[in-house]
Amino acid sequence: MGLTGISEFTFGFAFLHEQTTRHWAGMTAVPILPSLLQEAEDGWDAKLPINGVPNYYQFKLSDYLVRSNAKYFNEKPFYTSPYYRISLHRLNHNQQHRRLRELSKTAPETYYVAPETNDLDEFNNCFVSSRVIDVSRMIPVNQCKDAVDDKQHYITFQRGNTGWYEHSEPLRHEWSVLGQEHESFLHSQRDKAQLLDLAFAEHLWATQSELASKVLSIERFWPADEKRKLIPEPRERTRNEYLRAAADIAMTMFGSTLVVVGESSSSIE
DSSP: OBOTTOOHHHHHHHHHHHHHHSOBTTEEEEEOOHHHHHHOHHHHHHHSOSEEEEEEEEEOOEEEEOSTTSTTBTOTTSBSSOEEEEEOOOHHHHHHHHHHHHHHHHOSOEEEEEESOOOHHHHHHHHHTTOTGGGEEEEEGGGSOOOOSSSOOEEEEOTTOOOEEEETTTEEEOOOEEGGGHHHHHHTTGGGOEEOSHHHHHHHHHHHHHHHHHHHHHHOOOOHHHHHHHSOOOSSSSHHHHHHHHHHHHHHHHOOEEEEEEEOHHHHO
């Protein structure tokens, strides 16, 4: 049974809202949401860190499997107690996962993010008390295998255990980001941060655009007008426009949210 009563969008909103509003000892994580940027650019711009690292999150819901007849229950080497399961979208030969895997090769901070609770009351209480991140799990996509078939693939894990499995051909991994480790996860990116200036934003967009073109050329021929929708160009040569265009590509092509992780302005002043 999954976390009934919420959608991937609701979970993603709660997670991103908390990341933006919580204080992490001088660190911040600010999502770049083009639709909101258009409505409140000044306020959004003020929240951006001065130095940062691009992260990409794809939000998933997880099923909680408790019955002994669950596929990986009491089956070596998997689980002897309840576990969580993320289902990858198998449409078009697992296209979504394949695209995200391509993104993770140039952007290693790319993650599946899923709730580590199946209790709606717990989730609601965590939202009110700003603890949604505490009951969330981040799975690094660059550790995943490629999926080039039409089979249903899964990721499974247990609450509080950093290890996780890929299925259908089982593969165990030992590292992921637990909720209580989220602050140290943010701080671990400090050494990789770059100045968020025009050059950074332009390079980010160019890298995203080139990757998207590569993916589309592999998949099939796309008409020029359709390709322009998937790979937008900045409307003018400014930092915010390049960031907006890069975030659009992340969403439309890779189904992910671009988040800039870095030192908050107040910690640098």
